[in-house]
Amino acid sequence: MKSKEQYIVGIIGLGLIGGSMAIDLKRRNFATKVLGVESEPVNAASALKIGLVDEIVSYEDCVLRSDVIIVAVPVAAAVRIVPDILDRFATLGDAAREKVVADVCSTKENLAKSVHYHPLRSRYVATHPMAGTEYSGPWAAMPGLFDGHACIICDSQESEPKAVRLMEALYDTLNMRTIYMNSSNHDVHTAYVSHISHVTSFALALTVLDKEKDEKHIFDLASGGFSSTVRLAKSNPDMWVPILSQNRENILRVMDTYIEKMSEFRKAVDEGDQERLRELINEANKIRRIIR
Amino acid sequence: MKSKEQYIVGIIGLGLIGGSMAIDLKRRNFATKVLGVESEPVNAASALKIGLVDEIVSYEDCVLRSDVIIVAVPVAAAVRIVPDILDRFATLGDAAREKVVADVCSTKENLAKSVHYHPLRSRYVATHPMAGTEYSGPWAAMPGLFDGHACIICDSQESEPKAVRLMEALYDTLNMRTIYMNSSNHDVHTAYVSHISHVTSFALALTVLDKEKDEKHIFDLASGGFSSTVRLAKSNPDMWVPILSQNRENILRVMDTYIEKMSEFRKAVDEGDQERLRELINEANKIRRIIR
Numbered sequence: 001m002k003s004k005e006q007y008i009v010g011i012i013g014l015g016l017i018g019g020s021m022a023i024d025l026k027r028r029n030f031a032t033k034v035l036g037v038e039s040e041p042v043n044a045a046s047a048l049k050i051g052l053v054d055e056i057v058s059y060e061d062c063v064l065r066s067d068v069i070i071v072a073v074p075v076a077a078a079v080r081i082v083p084d085i086l087d088r089f090a091t092l093g094d095a096a097r098e099k100v101v102a103d104v105c106s107t108k109e110n111l112a113k114s115v116h117y118h119p120l121r122s123r124y125v126a127t128h129p130m131a132g133t134e135y136s137g138p139w140a141a142m143p144g145l146f147d148g149h150a151c152i153i154c155d156s157q158e159s160e161p162k163a164v165r166l167m168e169a170l171y172d173t174l175n176m177r178t179i180y181m182n183s184s185n186h187d188v189h190t191a192y193v194s195h196i197s198h199v200t201s202f203a204l205a206l207t208v209l210d211k212e213k214d215e216k217h218i219f220d221l222a223s224g225g226f227s228s229t230v231r232l233a234k235s236n237p238d239m240w241v242p243i244l245s246q247n248r249e250n251i252l253r254v255m256d257t258y259i260e261k262m263s264e265f266r267k268a269v270d271e272g273d274q275e276r277l278r279e280l281i282n283e284a285n286k287i288r289r290i291i292r
Numbered sequence: 293m294k295s296k297e298q299y300i301v302g303i304i305g306l307g308l309i310g311g312s313m314a315i316d317l318k319r320r321n322f323a324t325k326v327l328g329v330e331s332e333p334v335n336a337a338s339a340l341k342i343g344l345v346d347e348i349v350s351y352e353d354c355v356l357r358s359d360v361i362i363v364a365v366p367v368a369a370a371v372r373i374v375p376d377i378l379d380r381f382a383t384l385g386d387a388a389r390e391k392v393v394a395d396v397c398s399t400k401e402n403l404a405k406s407v408h409y410h411p412l413r414s415r416y417v418a419t420h421p422m423a424g425t426e427y428s429g430p431w432a433a434m435p436g437l438f439d440g441h442a443c444i445i446c447d448s449q450e451s452e453p454k455a456v457r458l459m460e461a462l463y464d465t466l467n468m469r470t471i472y473m474n475s476s477n478h479d480v481h482t483a484y485v486s487h488i489s490h491v492t493s494f495a496l497a498l499t500v501l502d503k504e505k506d507e508k509h510i511f512d513l514a515s516g517g518f519s520s521t522v523r524l525a526k527s528n529p530d531m532w533v534p535i536l537s538q539n540r541e542n543i544l545r546v547m548d549t550y551i552e553k554m555s556e557f558r559k560a561v562d563e564g565d566q567e568r569l570r571e572l573i574n575e576a577n578k579i580r581r582i583i584r
Contacts, residue, residue, distance in 0.1 A: 130515045150512045179512050192500050193513040197521040200492050202572060203553040205579035208484050211549055221422060221442060221471075221485045227583050228520040229489040234580050237573035241566050248561055255558045257503055259551060261495040266547045269540055274533050280494065281529035287497035288526050291519050 006032040007166075010066030012059065012081065014038040014047040016132060017104050018072030019141025021174065022052045027143065030173040037062045038138075047138040063088045063099075068166060071103040076242035078103045079114050086120040100163045102127045102170075106190055106239075107246040108154045108183035116158075125167045126154035126183060129176055130194070134234040146174040154183040191250035196258060198232045198240060199251070205233035298324040299458075302358030304351065304373065306330040306339040308424060309396050310364030311433025313466065314344045319435065322465040329354045330430075339430040355380045360392050360458065367397040368534035371406050378412040392455045394419050394462075398482055398531075399538040400446045400475035408450075417459045418446035418475060421468055422486070426526040438466040446475040483542035488550060490524045490532060491543070497525035 009031040011018045018036075025031040036053030038044035044056045063069060063085055071078050071085070082103055089096040102125040105111060115121050131149040133140060151171045156164050168178055181189070208230070244251055268276040301323040303310045310328075317323040328345030330336035336348045355361060355377055363370050363377070374395055381388040394417040397403060407413050423441040425432060443463045448456050460470055473481070500522070536543055560568040 130513060132515065132517065134517075149515065152513070177512075189513050192503060193518045194515055196499065197496065197518045199554070199557055200496055201521060202576040203550055203557055204489065204492055205576040206553040206556075206572065207488065207546060207550045209575070209578055210553070211484060211546070221444070221481050222583060224441075225424065225426075225524050226485045226489045228523055229493060230579055230583060231520055232517050233576045234583075235573070235577075237570045237577070240573055241569045244561050244569055245564060245566055248564065251561055252558065254499060254503065255554065255561070258495055258499045259554055259558070261498040261502070262491070262547065262551055262554070264498075265491055265495060266544065266551070269536050269543055269547070272537060272540065274537055277533045277536055278529045280498065281527070281532055283501070284494040284497040284525045285527075285529070286501055287522055291514060291522060291526075 006030065007067040008033045008035065008065060009170075010035040010037065010057075010062035010069040011053065012037040012062060012069065012071050013073035013077075014043060014052055014138045014141075015072065016136050016140040016145075017129065018070065019047060019050075019052045019138045020131075020143070020145035021070060021072065021104075021129075022047075023141060023143045024146065024174055025170065026054075028173050030170060035062050035066055043138050047141075050138060050141070052138055052141055060088075064092070064095075067099060068170065069099065069101045071101065071105075074239050074242045075105040075107050075111065075246050078105050079111055079246075082111060082124060083115050083118055086115060086118045086124060089120050089123055096123075099123065100125060100166050102167050104129055106194065106243050108186045110246050112155055112183040121158055122160040123163055125156070125159045125163050127167055127171070128152040128154070128186065128190070129171065129174065131176075134231055136236040136239065144175075146171075146176050149176055150179050151176040152179050152181050152186055154181055154186050156180050187247050188250050191247055191254045195243060195247055195251050196254045198235055199244070199255060200258065201230050201232035201235075204230050298322065299359040300325045300327065300357060301462075302327040302329065302349070302354035302361040303345065304329040304354060304361065304363050305365035305369075306335055306344055306430045306433075307364065308428050308432040308437075309421065310362065311339060311342075311344045311430045312423075312435070312437035313362060313364065313396075313421075314339075315433060315435045316438065316466055317462065318346075320465050322462060327354050327358055335430050342430060342433070344430055344433055352380075355391075356384070356387075359390060360394070360462065363393065363395040363397075366531050366534045367399050367403065367538050370395045370397050371403055371538075374403060374416060375407050375410055378407060378410045378416060381412050381415055388415075391415065392417060392458050394459050396421055398486065398535050400478045402538050404447055404475040413450055414452040415455055417448070417451045417455050419459055419463070420444040420446070420478065420482070421463065421466065423468075426523055428528040428531065436467075438463075438468050441468055442471050443468040444471050444473055444478055446473055446478050448472050479539050480542050483539055483546045487535060487539055487543050488546045490527055491536070491547060492550065493522050493524035493527075496522050 014036045022034045034053045035057045085101045129151040131146045314326045326345045327349045377393045421443040423438045
């Protein structure tokens with residue numbers, strides 16, 4: 001791998017994450033050129049028109065021409081694509097000696113398993129840049145999306161040190177701080193601090209939509225608190241069905257705890273137990289220590 | 293009541309809401325003078341020092357000297373204070389003929405009941421300015437807090453038209469749009485679009501705090517999505533214990549629906565039913581129609 005140089009970056013999947021990476025890697029001079037692969041023709045044409053990428057290329061060309069390949073598709077597809085790219089590296093021989101592939105998925109354990117015994121495993125770096133919005137598609141891409149957020153690199157000991165350094169440089173360009181973790185811990189942690197938030201927002205949206213027939217009133221009455229709590233319920237099923245499926249065991253455990261906590265609240269409200277309600281809220285307030 | 297004039301405004305409770313009203317009513321020339329009543333000596337001193345109010349006065353003096361009295365204390369206290377102020381109006385006779393009292397509480401039905409048969413009921417206006425943050429106390433007060441939000445006036449037919457007009461003018465000064473509703477509908481609606489959001493945030497905070505022993509990791513991994521979903525969990529128990537108690541019946545109904553929706557999600561995740569997960573998320577996405 002080259003160092004302190006510029007790279008041809010191939011991005012597979014030009015949605016919010018892939019598109020936003022494309023923007024900043026190019027304008028901050030990490031990439032000399034950004035090649036994009038996008039299976040939705042409308043999205044591909046838009047990405048080119050908006051200027052997210054320099055060229056739309058075929059998947060094969062992307063692997064052939066790129067120094068770094070970022071797999072930015074939903075995790076169910078990434079589980080097929082990452083091993084396939086490593087297979088292609090193998091057939092390319094020396095021509096692929098410097099190439100690195102990385103994914104940006106929100107769940108990691110299944111991906112890790114899918115390549116664990118691959119002879120070229122070390123050319124893959126498992127990464128999870130923890131940034132996003134509730135919007136998706138190339139139109140949602142924006143400069144600065146990653147600035148100041150954390151990026152997790154998983155199982156880094158299974159990747160070549162040079163490959164890890166390359167990805168560290170890439171995320172440094174995106175102004176992210178890097179955290180290291182094994183993929184199994186990653187999935188437990190993200191279940192708690194990301195996936196459950198989405199499920200609670202989905203459930204909240206369903207609750208309000210289900211009961212509140214007079215939509216005008218929801219709109220009028222919705223305060224900032226409601227909007228921020230329900231915001232994630234706008235998130236795309238193409239992304240979230242695979243996440244909830246791949247991280248099934250962890251999510252179920254967190255949901256069970258969540259339902260238990262909600263039931264404790266319900267019991268305290270039902271019994272008019274103000275003492276207990278105060279205890280529960282005081283305890284919940286401790287989130288202040290860890291969230292600014 | 294005077295019209296197109298300026299008023300002496302008395303505010304009982306100088307927290308986030310009372311304090312923020314004080315700021316804008318004074319600087320936008322609705323109030324010639326703002327008198328504050330605050331039972332916490334530290335908060336009273338701070339409110340005066342920050343300049344939220346012109347004077348800290350006794351409760352009795354506030355009722356005596358103010359044209360408009362805003363009761364901005366937790367609802368459990370408001371239920372005692374509002375009828376007491378109407379009693380004092382009665383003893384003041386003609387001197388109180390022009391006075392109006394309004395509350396700003398998040399639950400209304402019990403308050404409505406507490407004054408329903410009061411001979412001076414019509415001098416009270418039940419209002420709920422739907423704005424706020426997760427912070428409390430005079431330090432949390434800020435200019436412009438209410439701008440662009442909705443204010444609900446409940447049971448307006450039970451108040452003197454002149455009293456309602458005065459409060460409309462006051463909320464117009466705060467740049468709020470006014471909605472009219474009976475107090476029983478108000479409590480149902482706010483259970484859906486405000487109270488349940490707080491409960492889901494509290495439960496989320498408890499879930500994460502309970503399971504996640506390594507707080508450093510919560511902090512590192514917490515993305516914008518988590519922060520916005522859990523933000524309301526910082527909310528003050530002094531405010532929320534009374535709300536959850538006063539709006540018990542409605543909240544229980546909403547919590548039951550919520551737990552049911554959450555359980556449907558859990559079932560779909562547990563059974564690996566991706567079709568059903570997609571349906572649920574697509575349905576939840578419809579919140580886009582009503583929340584920007």
